[in-house]
Structures are given as C-alpha cells and as structure tokens.
Amino acid sequence: MSTSSETMPKEPVIKCESVYKIFGENADKMLRAANGNVDAAKFQEAGCVVGVNNASFEVYKGEMLVVMGLSGSGKSTLLRCISRLTETTAGNIHIDGQDLLAMNNKQLIELRRNKMGMVFQSFALLPHKTVLENIAFPLQIKGISTRDAMKRAMDMVELVSLDGRQNYFPRQLSGGQQQRVGIARSLAVEPDIWFLDEPFSALDPLIRKEMQDEFMRLQGVLNKTILFVTHDFAEALRLADRIAIMKDGVIEQIDTPANIVLNPATEYVSKFTEEVPREKVLKIKSVMDPITDGIDFSDLTISGDAIIETVAEAVLAQTKPVRVIDENNNIIGSLHSDKMIHILFGKDDNAQAGA
C-alpha cells in the first residue's frame, strides 16, 4: 500500500459496489436470473454483451486509480458507468457519498458542472470553436458570463502552455496540442474528480511521453482524484497510485504498481508483468523495507519517488542500508543493497519481495 494511506480520509470519493453493465435487450432479466454470477459466454449466446462484471472498488481523495485493460475489456464502459454517460445495469456507485444512480437529470448536470471533468481519447473538441472557446465551453454552459469565462479559459490556455494559439481551430493543431485543449477544458471548472479515457493513446510515442510528464506536473500541482483509463501497462505503472487490471469486464487485480509487478494475482496479469523491466518502472518506495529500530544507515539518502534504475548503482555501492525519504525529508523506509540485487536480478522469487 502507498504510504499516503495514513492521510486518506475515511470516506472514498468514488465508491463502486458490484457494478454490472450488460448490453442487450434482456440484460435486466438475465442478470436477475444469474443471481450475481455472470458468465460472459452464456450471456453472449442470449445476445447480451457483458461490459462490466461485478466491479467493486474505492478511490480516495487525491488518489489516481488507473484502469488498465486491452480493448474490449470493459475499462471504458466502467468509466462511463461512473461518469454515468451510460446507465449501469446493476450495483451501486457513490460519488462523495451521494448515490450517483439515484440522481435525477438536474442533479447529475449540477454534479458534472461542478465536480467532474473528463478527457477523451479522440479529444472530442468542438470543431467550430477556437481553442479558447472550447476551453470556455463548460464555463459558458454553467452560465458564467462570457467575459469571466474567457478570462478563466485564458488562464487554462497558459496552464497547458498553449498561449499564442488560443484563436486556432482544433483542425489547425497537432494531436498533442489538441489533447492539451481537451485537458484544459476538463479542468476549466476546477473539478474534484478527473476522468481520463485513454487520453494519450492517439498520440505518437514521443508526444505521449511528453504529455505524461505534463500530466504528472499538473497532477503535482492540482492533486485531483483521478480515474485514468489506458491500455498501456507501462503508462499505468508510470502514473498510477493503484492499478485495476480488467479482462472481459472483470477486475482481475487491483493494487499498487509495485505489488502488481512483483506479485501478479492471475496468469493474465503476469502476462503483462513478465516483460516489465521493474527497475525502470518501480519507485524506491514500492520496494523499500519498513524502518525497524536500530538500523545502521549508510550516509546515502534517496528519495522514495526515485525510479529504481536511477539510484541502483549508488545503493549497490553501499554496504549498509540507505535511508529512503519523502518530499518533506522524513525517513519513510530503508533499502539494503542485497534487496537491490534481488530486485534487479532475482525475478523468479516474487513472493519475498512482495511480502
């Protein structure tokens, strides 16, 4: 578990309980008959497609949950259930303790206008509006005066570094720039919850990396509660506080990146983790040992947020365990070179590292 767990409030921002989404005419009836035990193949025969199958999880304030899965795994459907772009077939979803599925249209609109922002894979910009107008759109929808909306939108343009291009039309921008607009638009109303549906999938690898950096920089500043959908495992590892891996509508495993890499719960998950060079994706804090009394630390101090690869050589040069600190210079753990060797080379023994 992430070290921030102590600071988390009790009440989750997003809470899903046994969420089902089944497409097809007799979905309701079939689901009732199945009594919670949904077999995708059987439903398919009856002309139903199972989108989400018994999903339960919680997302806490300031946390980023990345939902990872291949196409058709139901990840985007899950996201659409939680944003209520699609109606959930069964289950409960609570946003800030409010029952999302019980809301009427008016309440839903209020919720979206004030608490939610969403970024789309295909950017979903309005082609007839300029960058500035696109970003101001949610503000104008809310009824904010044009003058104020444009002022606020201009701030957002600067936030995503598009100044000078505010009067361009989407078609005049590159994919990366268009997605910056999408991000700025989703943030214009200062939402608490931020949904991102494969936001970088349509971009070139170099731009994608750049956008991920940009995204992390923004999240560092804004600290939103985030539900991020991707099919890119590396991206999930890079960004997530926790990852939910989905297959055929079922959440196979939900855990921290380190635990997933080091301790895949199912065969399906391990297919993703096998090829992952863990030193390149894991952070020190995900592999460090807790502090026990009387450790004889070396002089080296490393950041818990450092990627293993970047500090491995330095740690290996120490004979004593090194201190691991957080951004406030508090010691949060220790790491011994033996363990480092094990992480770097001992891929066969997952159990020990995960413990």
Next chain:
Amino acid sequence: MKLKNTLSAAAIGLASIGSHAMAADSAEPIVIPTHNWSSQVVMAYVIGGIFESLGDTVEYVPADSQAVYEAIRIGDVTISHEVWQSTFGASFYNAMAKGGIIDAGTHSAATLEEMGVPQYVIDDNLCPGLPNWEALKNCPEVFATADSEGKGRWLEGPQSWHGDLMPIRLEALGLGDLYTVKFAGGADAIWAELASAKKEGRGIITFNWTPNFTDAEGFAFIEFPAYTDGCRVADGGDGACGSPKGWLKKAANYKFPKTHPAAYSAFSKLDFSSTDIGQMAALVDIDGMSHQDAAAKWLADHEDVWKPFVE
C-alpha cells in the same frame, strides 16, 4: 353551393350594370394577371391604367395562362382580359362549370388561331399554291424535319390547347400519309422554331394566331375548308375543316361587379379591336419599349378609344 354561386354571380352581374353608379368601388386592389406574351402584358397595364383613372387600386400578378382561370374562380385573381377561344376556351369553361367565374363580354377583335406559314414561304414560292391547303399535297418534303420520317411536319401548340384537333384534321383531309403533327411545349418553342426557320429560309408549318407580334413580319394562315357548325369531330362532323374566326373574351370573378361596380362597368364595356391589340404588342415587340411604358404611351395616344369605357 356551386350552382348557387353561379346563379348569384349571374344575378349580380346583371344587376350591377344598372346600379353601379350608386356604390363606390372598394379600395381593395383589383388583381390583374400577367402572362408570358407581350400584348397580354401591355393590355394588363392598359386596363390597370384605366382602372386607376377611376381611382381604383390595381395589382399585377404573374400567372400561368392555363392555371389562371382556377385562380379567378377562387378569387385570387380578379379578371382575365384575353381569353382566346381555341387555346383557353376549355380552361375557361371548365372553371365556369365549377362556378365563381363570369363571362364579362367579348372584344370585337376577331381572332384566328390556325396553322400557317411565314410569309416568305409564300413569297419564295416554296410550295406553289399556298395558302390554299390543297397545295400541301404536293410538297410535304418542303416541311420535313429531322424527326418527321420524311413526312411534312405541322408544329402544333401544346396538347393542352386543342387536344387532337390537328391530327384528326390531317387524317380527315387525307393528308395523314404526307404529314405528321408535333406538339410543341409552349409558345416560345414555336417562336424559336420560326426564328430559326426564317434564318434558313426553310419551309415550316406552325400553329399561330392573330393578332400577334408575328403579324408584323408577315404570316399567312392556311386556307382550309371553311368552318361550319358541327364540322368538327367533337360536334359530330368529320373534322375536315379549318378553324372558325374565334372570339376573344373577358372573364372576371363573380364578386367583381359587386366590389368594384365602376371598374366592372368599364371592364364589361372594354372592347379592343385587332388594331388596338396589334398596336400594343408592336410598341414592345417592334419598338422595344418596356411593357409599362408601352401601356402608358398607348393610353396617352388613344384616349378616344378607352375614354368611352369609363363614362
């Protein structure tokens, strides 16, 4: 209801002749239709000018010359001042049978609507013996066209004008093997053919009428066996006869005598001769004036003709 309307219309028509002086004309505009040939448009403005001299308001509305009778009947249009017997007689009587339209008298202009040839066909002796119809027997090839399969061709007006009158006449005169009838789509198609033929100096037989702007350039109507009552197939004859001298009527909506008694009185007295109509058309077609200007000029120059109508 239809019958009632027709009867009351007739009654009003009769009554108004004696009583028009008592009531003033309504301020509502009198709607005069304009069709797509010059004399009619000029005459529309001439009649409009006459009505205006009585203090009436006039409005002109473009209308198809066949569809206008239905419009008069319903009351969208007030009058029609050129009801040609052979081309519009059918439409006029169809509308009259339904009620709502009245016969407002006849011009003294004698009209003739008949097949004929441009004057140069006679002058150049392209078909010796014309305009007597017998001459046609000897020279069908002079009037042959690309699509007539070697026969001579009669270019008839649209079928809506007189149905199969001409094909029947051809057969009845024994010309069926020598000539064929082609229905043109409209008057402008006939004029285009005439103009083209004139340039080439080639023979052409076409439907035409007088008074018309073609009178100025010279047009000779073929002299068919004289028309007698009952000579047409529809009337029980064999159809081997020419057209009668036709009438040129005026029509009006049945309310017109009541709403505009003074104007109706003038309209019912209104009577143009072939000369008058020829003059009106010539101002436009020969002198190149605009229709309004032509009408104004005609009204100014011929007060002796029209003043009596309004007295």
Next chain:
Amino acid sequence: MHRRVPDMGTNFFTKHRKLSQFVILLIAFFALVILVKPNEANVLWRFPSLLASLPGIINDFAENLMFNWFPIQVYDPHIEEYEEVALLREVTRGFSRGVLFMIEFIREVLIGGVKTIVAFTSWEFVRENPWAAWPALPWTVVSGGAVILGYALNGRNLALLAGAATVYISVFGQWHPAMETLSFVLVAAPVSVLLGLLFGILSYKSHAVEVALAPFLNIAQTMPHFSYLVPVTVFFGLGDHAGAIATIIFATPPMIRLTLLGLKKVPVEVVEAGLMNGSNDKQILFKVLVPTARRDILIGVNQVIMQCLAMAVIASFIGAKGLGFNLLLALNQLRIGQALELGICIVLIAVVLDKLSLAYANKQTDYFADLSFAQRHKYALVFAVFFVGCIAVALLGQLIFQDGINYLYLIPHNKGITTELFWQSGVDWMVDNWYAGLQGFNRGLIVNVLQPMKNAYLAMPVSATFLLVMGTGCIIGGIRSALIVGGLLLFIALTEWWDRALITMYMASFSVIISVTFGLIVGSICAQYTFASKAALLACDTLQTFPSFIYLIPVIMLFGVTDTSVLIAVIIYATIPAVRYTIEGIRNVPPSLKEAGMMSGATAFQRWVKIDLPLAFPHIMLGVNQTVIFALFMVIIGAMIGTDDLGQYILKALSDKQGIGNGLMLGLCVAFIGLAVDHLINTWAAQRKNALGLS
C-alpha cells in the same frame, strides 16, 4: 490464402454468380419480348388501367376539402353577404396571408410599397392618405449595405463580390425584379432551413419519425415540381406566397437529409464531452450537436439557396414576381440576351447569398479586444452614415436628372445598359453557321438512334419489363428489393400512362448513359488537377442555378422542336452531378493508395481503372443516382420544348379539369421511376462499399 487456390477456377458460375444470373435474366427477358405479341387485351402485354379513376378521386377529395367540407359562414363585406367557405380553405388562406406578409414586408423595405401599411390599416386608409406609402430605398443603400455586410463577415473579397453583384443588377436595369425575387428567397430560404433543421433533428431524436418521414422525402425529392403547382395554387392561392410555398416544398427535403446525415456523423465522444461539461438537453442539441454537424448542415443551407433560386422561374408560373417571370417574358419574345442577363442576376443572387450565409456561420469573435462602443458597432455606424449619404445623393440626383431617370435612386426595369445585342448576334451567328452542319447529325441521331430506341421501349411487353426490373432487383438486393421496385412500377403500370412512362424512361436512360460517360471522363480528368477540379465544381454550381429555360431556346433554334433538343437540355443538366460526384469521389481516394499504385508501376490509365474508379465507385454511384434524378427532372421540363411523355401530361394538368389529381398522380409516376432506380443503385453501392471495406 494458400489453401484457397484450388477452389479458384472450379466453376465459372459460382465465381461470377451474379453475372450469370443476369445473363439468364436477359435471355428470359428477350424471350418474353419475342413471345408476347402486342394486344391490349393481353395482360402480359399491358396491364389494365385499374387506377384510371384514382386521379378523379384525388381531385374530388381535394376539391371537397377546399370548397365543400366543414363549411363555415364567413361574412364578405364587399358583397354584403354571408358566404359558405370550407374551414380548411380559411386555414390555408390564413397561412398564405402570413407568408405573403413576410415577403411583402421585406420587399417593401427594399423597393417600397403600401402593402405593409395596409396590413396594419386598410386599403381605404391608404387610398384616403396618399402619404401612407413606404418609400423605396435608393439602390445605392442596398448595394452599400451588401458590401458592408460582406466586409464585416469575410473581408475584402466578399465585399467586392457583393458590390459587383448588386452594381451589375442595378446597372443592367434589373433592380426591381431582382429585389422581388430576393424578397421571396429571403422568406423561402430561411423557412426551408428552419423546417429542415427541425425535421432533421426530430428524425435524429426519434427513429420512428425518421422512418415515417423517409417516403415523403423520397417522393418530394423525385417528384417534378410542375406536378404540385396546381395543388399548391388550389390550397394556397396564386401569388408570391404560393411560389414561396412550392419552393419550400422543393428545398426542404435536402436540408432535412443533410441535417440528419450531419447529426449522425457527430462523434459519440463529442456528445459525451458535452454531457460531461454539464450540458442539459437543449445545450447538447444547440451548442454541441448542431454546431458539430455544421459541415453537412451548411451544405444543406447551400443546397436550399441553390434550390430556391432554381425555382425562381417555375415559381412565376404560380404568381411569384421577379426575375423568373421577366425571364419567361423575355424568352417568349425570343430576347435571349435579355433572358441571359436575367439568368446571370439569378446566379449572382444565389452566389452572394450562399457566400454571405457561409461567412456568417464561420464568423470568429475576438474576446479580448477591449473595444469602445464605436469600434464594436463600427459596421452599423458606417452603414448609418452610408444610409444618410446615399439618400442625400439620391435627393441630389432628383435635382440633376429632372424629368428623366434618377440613376442615383432607382434604375427602372430594362432601362439600364444591356449587352443584349451582343448575345443576340451570338445566337444568330450560331444558328447561321452551325445549323446546316448540325442537321445531318440531328437527322442521323433521330433516325438511327432515338426513334429505334423509343420504339424498342414501347415494344416491351409489360411482363418483360417487370421481369427485367424485378429480376435485377432480386439479383442485387434479394427478394425485398424485387418487391420494392416491382411495387413502384406496378403503380405506374396500372395507370393509363404506362406508354408515356416508357417514353420518359427512354429519354431519361439515353441521357443518363451519355451524362454518366461524359461525367466520368471529364470528372476523372479534372480530378487530377486541383485547379481544374475547383473550376469544374464552380461550373457545376453555376449551371445548377442557371435557369435551364435560357438554353432551351438556342437549342431549339439549332435542333428544332425534336427529342434531340430535349435530350441535349437534359444532358447538360444531368451531367452536373455526374461530374461533381466523380471529382469528389476520386479526390477523396486516400493518397497512400494512389502512391501505392504509382510505386507498383501502374500507368495513369491503369491507376484510373484499377484504383481511382473502384475506390471512388460508391461515391460515383451516388452521383449516378443524382444524375438519374436530375435527368428525370429535366425530361419533365423538356415538355416545355415538346415531348410526348409524362411531362407533356403534367404540363397539360395545369389546365385539366382534374388538374390536382392528374398532376399529383403523374408526379408520383415520375417519382416512382426515380425511386426504383434510386433503390437499385443504392443497394448495389452499399454492397460494393461493404465489399471494399469503406462503410
């Protein structure tokens, strides 16, 4: 792939299943043609006219509806009597008055009049108060207004275009009729756009509406406008409003189509983005869906404007004043030059309105320019100054041109400059020099091609026609298609007009063959060059609005009142979509595929045959479809030259006793021919699209 090789050559019939089916069908067809002898009593030769009484029934129904049923007592003050008037007629006439008021209001703002004042007072008031008339605006004000509007919306080029167009119209002495036409278009076009949007949106929201509307759209788009002129006059009267209503019937269907198409193309994610921004239903519709679909919707607006002006001439048959009526008048005097100048006015109005509406839709706002009142309203202020200035100039003109024409106020109709003599001598020259040479061609074409073809069509037994058409339907789209096209044809076969319909089909099919061949070749060549493509598309736009009546006359002068003339007019018009869709189709072929073709060493011709045409095929088929519709339309207008097909009867219906019923039934016959072809082509194109993986 490897394993399939042995199967490839096994059986010609399985490989070319459809082709062999079609060959068998043709054999059966010709067998029937030979076996069934002409005999009116033989059902295999001609079906009995079971529907012969239907026009009368429709007619009686309409007449009763308008004149007899639900009578109400209405007092007519002019004849001081109560009259019985059918309720529906009062309703439609009320509607007519509303439309007419709008047209006249705009008209009187432009060229003055009293009707608007009358609408609020009475004719008596106007007669007693001669001052109560609205004065015409000086033409310079309207022209200047158009320039300023053009500049405000899209800068210098549009301002120049608007200025040139209005000056042309004024200087050529067509101001008065042009403003009459404009006022009627300014009502018909917005109403068509709004109705189109409304029904487009309703169809998008409700599948039931879409399904229910489809047949009406199909019929409205394929029915010749001549055929509903009489019903429109009976229901709505005669006048500008009737012209406007006929125009709206004609112009709205493509707008509905394109609105629906555009809305359906809006990506789901864009709508979701709108929802996630908290849009309510109304905001989703008007701020997300409609603006995002704007590309297609604007094409719809363009089509509406084109259709409205294309109707300018036809609308004058039922009372629309303006350029169209004057054009017919000029043609009847054989003043082709004048007609041409009028035609150019119509095209110019279409182009300027189209560009202005497009520029308005694409207008951008600058939110941060901190503007003063004067800056924000600079165009309005410039216009106000201009307005006052022009009126002053017009008053000055009154002093300068005493007695004569005040050129600075209004140039009266046909008193401007004219190039008539030039065009007239051009036409004369053409006839003088070409007529003799073309006669051989004309005669050869008629004797060797047209008449045999027409006779062949007429010699087809009805059973053979049905076999061929339904068989083709079955091969292309299965039993359902066969039933649809069979049903459409059956309607025609049961009327009295089957022979007439065969003649219409002969003329339409001849022109379609020529137009499509020509369109494919010209379109393909133009598509290779950007400039040529643009020029060709511009020519298409112009020809589409340019009144066809004008070129009917020179064509008649060259080819006489013959089928040749009709077919030339039809081919000129029907080639427009063939060229347009070919260019669009080929230019939309992905460049990568063209490059692949070039790299594999294909010659230009091979690339055209193997890559361009097959890939552009579905789009080209839409063009062929449009070509058929355009051809049918023009064949009907060809009745104005002189034909003996359905068109002649539609024209005749204008004066028939059963005008409403005959007109509508004949119109339906034409529409059903169009719909049958439309169905076959669309089904086939959809299959090809699937096969190519383009759908």
